[in-house]
Amino acid sequence: MTAGGDAPGGREPGVPGPAGAQPDAPGPAGRATGGPAAAGPRPAGNDPGAAAPVTGPPGPASQPATPPGADVGTSPAGTVTPVLALEHAAKSFGAVRAVVDGTIELLPGEAHALVGENGAGKSTVVKILAGVHQPDSGSLLIDGQPVTLHGPADAQDAGIAVIYQEPTLFPDLSIAENIFMGRQPLVAGRRIDRRRMHAETAQLFTRLGVRLDPGRISRGLSIADQQIVEIAKALSLDARVIVMDEPTAALSAAEVARLFEVVRTLRAAGAAVLFISHRLEEVFEICQRVTVMRDGRHVLTSELAGLTADDLVRAMVGRQMEERTAGERATPGDRVLLVEHLTREGVFTDISLEVRAGEIVALAGLVGSGRSEVARAVFGIDRYDAGRVVMRGRELRRASPTAAMAAGIGFVPEDRRQQGLVMDMSVQQNVALASLSRLRRGGLIRSAAERAFAADWAVRLNLKYGQLIDPVSRLSGGNQQKVVLAKWLGRSPALLIVDEPTRGIDIATKAEVHRLLARLAQDGVAILMISSELPEVLLVGDRILVMREGRLTAEFGHAGASEEKIMAAATGQLSEQAS
């Protein structure tokens, strides 16, 4: 361990914290961040006045989609050709317009931040730059020359390396092969030079300050280690443009510090780094310029030096923050769900929790920390090795979704396309799917009853659709999610488990889903919500549990929680203070 893995208490400048912290002291890049500061206009609970109404982005660059170059006052931009420029790119997936105006410009030697809320279109822009998606319109310039990337190989050849948000490794292959796949060093006769490949991998890891065995099969690596492998892969490309989509999400403070050193080295060598992060103080620490996106549109591009975190948040959000007033919070009633010492070997360990009627319990943590697996075990999809699940005083049979449903549990899974919906079936069939026993007569489903049932829920949830008999795949993501919710609400569940209920949903619908969850809680439904979005966790959760690597590491009441505390518990820093 070169760097502090065994000293979790060691906080240092640059420790990742919550987005929105540090609203004061706008400064040049590389400034140190101090201790926990008051959160910015995030709904941290007791300060509704902090939510500033937005009147257009501040600062020198107030025009959306400013022409490249014009928004940068300093000398280099006027003369230097951008390494890469994406101009007014648009990309739709079916009815969903993921990116309407994707505009970004990277200068050699700069670290450029791309920020925006989830669903703002950042990841789609990344995939356009990676050659994965071809934009419907707009242009991509490399060194001022228009290019078309037909696939990821083209992007690599053009010198663009991408670190994806979710690691994309080959589990059966060694770490070294993962890094050098398709570009393995060769010896005479075009054979792979395994020894050199391992040596070069070891060098990359030395540069990153981590110790991993290059020959190890990558199956079973922790999320953080997988992310390290991805970073090493991008470094090995010697790319001129390096896109990092939330590279720090799973990393510890020491690893983040290492990564930033590497970013500085890359910049010094003239490469451009596109840095995507939700942690704004990281953005201020490492980047020189920033581009903000909102609802698929470019909002502003500017030097960071003149901006504050507040300015960025306002540009990202572009509206009043959602609030959940104290009056909307129901008083928790009887215990509905009790989970005791639930363990599934190698996946999660000794999970105990309870959810009361009218209470929304948010389960936070990093992707891969075992949250979804716990939910799946509670609902009986996966087995567990020890512990028990008690629903309204009755112990549930293991591994039986039927028993869970009969006991009054509804489950809205993380992946609605694969697990939540039958995409080729109609809207009404999907809504009715979990309530068929009530809609049939003599073993046959009554189509009229099904239609009435679905139409009723469509109105209640404000579902936007063409016809109830259209395939559900035609709806937008947010409306698809409403269909999944309707499917379970139709059964009047006592406990609703929702896994990432607003992933990939536009902001307006997201707020609707939040209000809906609050209303259900008021009606006495117990809700267990898994979410990776800290603002959502803080906004919706009455109680917040944090998981890390398969264990519950912290519990916060609604008032005592902050993004920083949750993040610390989720990444294992400050593990003593938590809980």
Place this chain on the structure above:
Amino acid sequence: MTTAVTQRQEPAGAPPGAGSRRLTERVFRIRESGIIAVLLVFVAVTTSIQPSFLNEQNLQFLLINTTVFALLALGETMVVVSRNVDLSIGSVLGLSAYVSASLFGPHPGIPVPVVFLVGLGIGLACGIGNGLMVAIGRVPSLVVTLATLYIIRGIDILVVGGNEVVAQSLPNSFTNIPRATVLGIPYLAIAIAVVIGVGAYYLRSFRSGRELYAIGSNPEAARLAGIPVGRRVLVAFTVSGGIAGLAGVLWAAQYQTIDSTAGTGYELTVISAVVVGGVAIFGGSGSAVGAAIGALLLSSINSALNVLGISSLWLEAISGFLLLVAITLDRVISVRLQAALRRRSAGVGT
């Protein structure tokens, strides 16, 4: 690093004195070790019951019987490793066997290499057809090759009609191919062993070979890594088809009586051999050598049942049972390994 791997800091060429734990781990990691152990135990048990199992004649017979299967297993391995499957090889073999061997009737003097080229050509054409439909048509390979299994067999039946090639029409230079030996070992077995060695080496040490594993391990990641997925899959099917074509000619030389049923059901035997040999059925791992050993094991079972005087009626049931055992073992080992790795990376650090 929170998830330390302190004890795993060894370069690839680790010194031999690294301790017994390392050694067992290494053996554990070689997927073929299980199947080799099963083969050795099987041979030992059979020989102790019936020593004639290991006499020269029986061993020669065993090797010759294995060659066609082992060759087919090489092609199938390339396909399976990329998370695909080729079910058409039995039909390709049948068509190639009949068409190539029937050339000797009207053209008794035709050079043997030309006959092999014809068989190879038939196989390549079938393989390219399969590959194009999978790679470009994006149809699942199970569906495509299930269809071509019947289509090619249908063509075979049309071509053969009620005829058959009989041994008398085949020249000695052709029928002697499986019989020639050096130091008691059939030439053909040596040649096939070399071919399999080359194939295994290709899969292990060349970029395009490794990319097949990458595609099988995580197709989406392979695309993101810029691997030409379609082209690689096309090549795998083409090679598998070509090999099935060649195997058809060898089959004709070996059995000498060829009608429209030649090679029926071979695809499943070969896939069994591949899976028994440690190639993961969902792609990403396994080797051509393992698959060849799998073929050898299945042939040995066949031969042992003969030698032991057990009715060959038992053969299918027993090979099916062994297949189940092998797949279960494979699954158990990989689950254990995964859990062990996870525990190790979770246990350290904090």
